[in-house]
Amino acid sequence: MAVSVTFNEDRLAEQAAETVRALVADGVHERLAAGDAALWGEEARAEAAVRLGWLTLPLTSRELLPEIGILVERARAQGLDHVVLAGMGGSSLAPEVICTTADVPLTVLDTTDPAQVRRALADRLERTIVVVASKSGGTVETDSHRRIYEQAFRDAGIDPAERIVVVTDPGSPLEQAAIEAGYPVILADPNVGGRYSALSAFGLVPSALAGADVLKLLDDAAAVQPLLAQAEGNPGLELGAALGAAALAGRDKLVLEDSMSEINGLPDWIEQLVAESTGKSGKGILPVVGADPNDSDDELVAGIDSDGSVTVAGPLGAQFLVWEYATAVAGRVLGIDPFNQPNVTESKENTNRLLAAGELPVGAPALVDGPVEVYGEGLEDAKDLSEVFTRLLQDIPDDDGYLAVMAYLDREAAFDVPVAEDASFEAMTDAWSAADPATLRGLLAVRTDRPVTFGWGPRFLHSTGQYHKGGPQNGVFLQITGAVEADLEVPGKPYTLGRLQMAQALGDQGALTGRARPTVRLHLTDRAAGVARLLAAAREV
Ligand SMILES: O=P(O)(O)OC[C@H]1O[C@H](O)[C@H](O)[C@@H](O)[C@@H]1O
Numbered sequence: 020m021a022v023s024v025t026f027n028e029d030r031l032a033e034q035a036a037e038t039v040r041a042l043v044a045d046g047v048h049e050r051l052a053a054g055d056a057a058l059w060g061e062e063a064r065a066e067a068a069v070r071l072g073w074l075t076l077p078l079t080s081r082e083l084l085p086e087i088g089i090l091v092e093r094a095r096a097q098g099l100d101h102v103v104l105a106g107m108g109g110s111s112l113a114p115e116v117i118c119t120t121a122d123v124p125l126t127v128l129d130t131t132d133p134a135q136v137r138r139a140l141a142d143r144l145e146r147t148i149v150v151v152a153s154k155s156g157g158t159v160e161t162d163s164h165r166r167i168y169e170q171a172f173r174d175a176g177i178d179p180a181e182r183i184v185v186v187t188d189p190g191s192p193l194e195q196a197a198i199e200a201g202y203p204v205i206l207a208d209p210n211v212g213g214r215y216s217a218l219s220a221f222g223l224v225p226s227a228l229a230g231a232d233v234l235k236l237l238d239d240a241a242a243v244q245p246l247l248a249q250a251e252g253n254p255g256l257e258l259g260a261a262l263g264a265a266a267l268a269g270r271d272k273l274v275l276e277d278s279m280s281e282i283n284g285l286p287d288w289i290e291q292l293v294a295e296s297t298g299k300s301g302k303g304i305l306p307v308v309g310a311d312p313n314d315s316d317d318e319l320v321a322g323i324d325s326d327g328s329v330t331v332a333g334p335l336g337a338q339f340l341v342w343e344y345a346t347a348v349a350g351r352v353l354g355i356d357p358f359n360q361p362n363v364t365e366s367k368e369n370t371n372r373l374l375a376a377g378e379l380p381v382g383a384p385a386l387v388d389g390p391v392e393v394y395g396e397g398l399e400d401a402k403d404l405s406e407v408f409t410r411l412l413q414d415i416p417d418d419d420g421y422l423a424v425m426a427y428l429d430r431e432a433a434f435d436v437p438v439a440e441d442a443s444f445e446a447m448t449d450a451w452s453a454a455d456p457a458t459l460r461g462l463l464a465v466r467t468d469r470p471v472t473f474g475w476g477p478r479f480l481h482s483t484g485q486y487h488k489g490g491p492q493n494g495v496f497l498q499i500t501g502a503v504e505a506d507l508e509v510p511g512k513p514y515t516l517g518r519l520q521m522a523q524a525l526g527d528q529g530a531l532t533g534r535a536r537p538t539v540r541l542h543l544t545d546r547a548a549g550v551a552r553l554l555a556a557a558r559e560v
Contacts, residue, residue: 388407
């Protein structure tokens with residue numbers, strides 16, 4: 020069996036079976052296999068008509084393999100063994116999972132943190148090849164990374180045309196810029212949206228350059244493809260029916276559990292697929308990654324090769340296709356368009372406005388607790404950071420709410436903390452987690468029975484960011500920003516990376532407060548001391 024979907028809970032199995040029956044009665048399995056764009060209603064039809072190419076990628080993407088093979092050979096011949104991928108959301112999350120699972124190194128740049136980008140630049144520049152991946156060709160983070168790397172190569176006396184490879188849609192502004200600069204361009208299938216692009220050029224090019232076996236990925240996906248046309252034994256239909264039916268019944272928090280899987284990091288990819296596809300029109304499914312289930316009534320646990328209320332077992336290529344299919348089916352069950360992302364644009368526009376306006380409106384802190392400034396309404400009388408956390412946790416709606424922690428920081432900084440050379444593995448991981456802002460998620464989660472999510476900004480803006488603003492309005496939001504020690508110019512642009520990063524945080528804050536959602540921003544005036552204070556304060560709650 021290429022992939023199996025099994026239910027470990029009778030109620031869920033019944034709900035899924037009933038929903039499958041209804042979907043089959045409507046001919047959904049046949050219509051989806053035939054690429055019927057009318058499956059999501061009239062309003063969604065035009066976009067769906069150019070968004071169903073992912074159904075056939077396991078076959079059509081094979082045409083790319085000779086072209087990719089030439090790129091790989093060229094890179095090997097030039098001794099380029101440090102592969103950097105600049106891409107946001109769907110343009111980087113799949114290669115990240117593919118490469119970690121294949122255990123081949125890939126440096127992913129989906130950040131605007133100056134320190135994190137500086138670390139990548141300082142790493143083997145003379146042996147670096149950069150894949151610039153953007154479907155639209157207009158994503159500001161990716162455009163900034165391209166400009167920064169072009170400059171760095173030139174400064175080092177290296178011709179960027181020897182080192183930059185572009186993946187984009189035909190006709191995008193990035194294709195044009197790449198042609199002018201003489202960069203190799205691999206064109207992706209324009210009939211595939213960003214988050215459904217795992218098996219397209221976006222997933223394959225960087226992964227193959229990094230050394231992953233992409234043919235095996237396509238083979239594993241192709242093996243499951245015939246099942247997806249069936250009325251019975253169709254894993255995508257079963258999973259999609261379960262996700263949709265559970266959400267309609269109030270179980271709209273999807274806890275992704277992968278501890279037993281040999282696939283590494285798939286929940287992060289599923290998170291952006293499910294959150295961005297379903298979180299709109301006040302509806303949606305909120306993926307919860309890296310958290311233990313808490314047995315609440317609104318939770319559904321999906322296990323990747325691991326135990327869950329529903330378990331999805333199978334190799335990575337097949338998992339990609341089945342989750343894409345299931346998300347499209349869940350979209351139909353929920354009555355939403357699974358191919359648009361109406362509210363991602365909103366924060367982007369806020370950010371652009373702020374960048375154009377001059378001084379960023381950071382405001383004045385309501386409270387300062389050592390290295391942590393607290394920005395938020397009505398917090399002037401809070402006595403310290405612990406009380407701020409307490410109030411935020413109390414603000415979470417009892418039955419169905421959640422807390423989202425969003426850190427616009429360097430996600431690798433914790434690994435820089437000094438550890439003794441003879442430290443045990445345990446001592447080393449303890450030191451890392453004591454310096455990692457992500458540790459805050461677990462510390463706050465034990466103090467509430469509501470789910471707590473964690474995302475790195477601006478990465479999450481292309482994932483759960485859509486759900487936060489477009490989904491059910493029951494979230495409470497905690498942003499973390501930090502002082503920038505050594506900023507980075509974005510060549511040809513009037514802003515630095517640090518300024519862009521802050522404008523992204525403030526732009527999203529504006530979108531959240533505009534919906535009257537409780538939102539607090541913590542600013543670390545000293546990043547290392549600030550993280551330590553955050554974690555200590557969370558322990559005091
Ligand atoms: O590939 P790009 O056009 O640069 O877009 C990167 C990402 O941007 C937005 O967030 C879209 O909603 C995502 O689906 C997409 O993957």
